[in-house]
Amino acid sequence: MFPHLSGLQIQTVRAVGAMVRIDASTDNVATPCPECVRLSNRVHSRYQRQLSDAAVAGREVLMRLRVRRLVCDNSDCRRRTFAKSVPGLAERHARRTTVLQNVLCAVALALRRAVPVPG
Numbered sequence: 001m002f003p004h005l006s007g008l009q010i011q012t013v014r015a016v017g018a019m020v021r022i023d024a025s026t027d028n029v030a031t032p033c034p035e036c037v038r039l040s041n042r043v044h045s046r047y048q049r050q051l052s053d054a055a056v057a058g059r060e061v062l063m064r065l066r067v068r069r070l071v072c073d074n075s076d077c078r079r080r081t082f083a084k085s086v087p088g089l090a091e092r093h094a095r096r097t098t099v100l101q102n103v104l105c106a107v108a109l110a111l112r113r114a115v116p117v118p119g
């Protein structure tokens with residue numbers, strides 16, 4: 001139902017007023033360092049991201065995502081820590097999921113075609 005969330009562990013999905021709130025975290029699978037590709041599962045810290053997602057049944061969807069920051073144990077690697085990413089979920093520092101971003105772009109393009117620009 002939500003293929004873009006398949007790399008996550010979903011804790012809760014609940015309706016809060018007119019909104020759907022999803023609490024999720026990145027999975028506990030060992031992850032390759034983006035610099036040296038050595039696998040790591042050693043947690044340095046965790047932080048929370050908030051992402052808007054595409055609406056479900058007309059309800060706004062807000063996801064609270066807990067992300068693991070991992071330690072690279074390779075002494076030859078210049079990267080000490082890195083965040084566990086979820087491919088296809090959202091761009092770095094984005095406030096919307098890629099799915100929602102694509103929906104908004106499609107709406108904007110449709111509106112641009114439907115409403116002629118004066119001049």
Ligand SMILES: [Zn+2]
Pocket residue numbers: 033034035036037038072073074077078079
């Ligand atoms: Zn590394």
